[in-house]
Amino acid sequence: MAQNLFGQIDPPQRLLMGPGPVNAHPRVLRAMAADMLGQFDPEMTAYMNETMALYRRVFMTENQWTFLIDGTARAGIEAALVSLVEPGAKLLIIRAGRFGLLLSEIAQRIGAEICTLDLPWGEVATLEQIESALIEHKPQVMACIHGDTSTTMAQPLEGVGALCRKYGVLSYADATATLGGMAVATDAWGIDVVSGGLQKCMGGPPGSAPITISDHAAKYIMSRRHVEAGIRASDTLDGSRPRISSNYFDLAMVMDYWSEKRLNHHTEATTMLYGAREAARIMLEEGLEARFDRHKAASNAVVAGVRALGLNVFGSDAYRMTNVTGIWIPEGINGENVRTRMREDFGIEIGTAFGPLAGKVWRIGAMGYNAVKHKVLLTLGALEACLAAEGYKVSRGAGVDAALAEYS
């Protein structure tokens, strides 16, 4: 065969300082090199149970139903919404960025009746605003984004779960961009369902979505349970409520698969499970507080550095995520030229932006394995050089020095 088989996988070594994916921890990648097990092998199901136990601690929860969805972070979001929201049910969505819009997008396809609490990109909702919206709209479900990387803002969630329970509303939060980097205090917040991803602060590759579900939400989801014809037993009891409108994302069936029943659904993505399990072990070895502090220190250094370069940081200091920083592109500078120089000359990737911020804002992430001093310093040094090459007047060395000072 003369046809091209291309070369081996051999990516250039990049330092990924954008909003994710970021470089994976080498231990995660090594764990993923282990060979397969049968899906019902006792060794495999033990790994599944251990992964559940580890992610309970990652999500700061006692929820029994804490496991993985086999797909990228977006798969976790859709699994949560399609299982929590019946066609025609009223869903309140807090929207202040691209991922808030994504929740609407998914919910429209489910056939939900959508009501929204809309804020300008970059703002966050107050508890009062949320309570007013709950009172006004009387939704069955509330959905929001914890950290929306499109705006780099973190929605405070303390008290939000309690508010939702007060009004009998099931709650969902997407923590894709914060899990592993900021506290995702599922139980303290009282949020019913929280989902995440591996490829940001967890320090793993994209392709697995950890999720946790309160007993209260699990009971509701089980009321929509409908076991597949090909594997149902004669005594199978289905739930009384409308069937979940996706098979792959049917959390009732996924829970049956992750339960001691081990009712076959998909074939668990073994390699991604190995990686997710190792990413959680690394996080818990470090300790949650130490890890959150490490992210905060890196983020503070990024902010100090870019400000010392005369750049303006996007959004309010009070609500910024501590793992990704938005930076206004200075007037007269072509943002994409700077990004290209960063990649081509320094092997460093920083992020662009979406929607109303496209072309106006860069995003620098310091996430997971990359939320460390030397990577922040190297990024600031490179950014300074690229800005200078594009004709931006910059005080050379100022960014690196300010970040060093912030660290010490």
Next chain:
Amino acid sequence: MAQNLFGQIDPPQRLLMGPGPVNAHPRVLRAMAADMLGQFDPEMTAYMNETMALYRRVFMTENQWTFLIDGTARAGIEAALVSLVEPGAKLLIIRAGRFGLLLSEIAQRIGAEICTLDLPWGEVATLEQIESALIEHKPQVMACIHGDTSTTMAQPLEGVGALCRKYGVLSYADATATLGGMAVATDAWGIDVVSGGLQKCMGGPPGSAPITISDHAAKYIMSRRHVEAGIRASDTLDGSRPRISSNYFDLAMVMDYWSEKRLNHHTEATTMLYGAREAARIMLEEGLEARFDRHKAASNAVVAGVRALGLNVFGSDAYRMTNVTGIWIPEGINGENVRTRMREDFGIEIGTAFGPLAGKVWRIGAMGYNAVKHKVLLTLGALEACLAAEGYKVSRGAGVDAALAEYS
């Protein structure tokens, strides 16, 4: 923290001779150990394009739209059906096993009007039966399973695509269990959409679903296109037909992401892409015909071996898949006891069965990296010993000898 972090990933070395997942080729696992790239890095998009080119050859097609769905094989099935079948559209499903039932299950949730061509588990449909069903039901879409591992039968698909086109029907086939092991002749068959998985004959881990889409089907799917609000440009043109009822599985958006437009959708699962790309390279290096012959030889040896042990093979020799063999569990023998002995004493996994065949049939797979002589011989030798230990009268050595003879 005194809490248990469990040990490193360190699975026992199993020989997986069931219906999948099977052992992954070590080259695939090594490729997956490479670090991340940014999702729009030119090196990453080049890998994506190369993966498309490689899977065109795997699917024996010229289809431009040949790429990966980020999820297990079941995710590929749901992406195909939810994108091809509008709520209320008429879908003809050929059902002769568990995975035919799964197609119904998914289609019910989409809200399709389902009509079926039902056959007893283990039979296949003739072209005449399919044509009659097309004439009788006048569906918009026809869906079927190429190799249904629940019955070990392969539905012949030659002529099926042409028949569907004759009646103006879009066609879908699931080739999860055959891709990489038997010819999946997408263009020769004229099937519009075919999806597969990695964890069977492709010799990779579960978690990625290759899919191929004809231009004809892509045009239809694009007529249902609806770009997300968070990333839509002012000149975005949506399609005129009803929106696809899943965001994650919206093939129109996934095509935009894999196209030169690179319109952001999910974040491609980098590690699984590396693995899928390497699995295809290994297959194409071997050559399609050589690979199919290797599977057939292994399957023939399994059949010869188990028959020499006095066991009966499930289903018709004319239609059996060449990578998994169903074997009737002999009377008086507890099938699960034999499987446990196989695993615990020999480290070998063979499969159980579902639905009407549960407890009656074992399934021995010889797939991908495991479709080789020595693994077949080791499995037959172990099976004989386990049968003998369970009190089955067996002529010792007969299975191995028969398989060796079949190979020579």
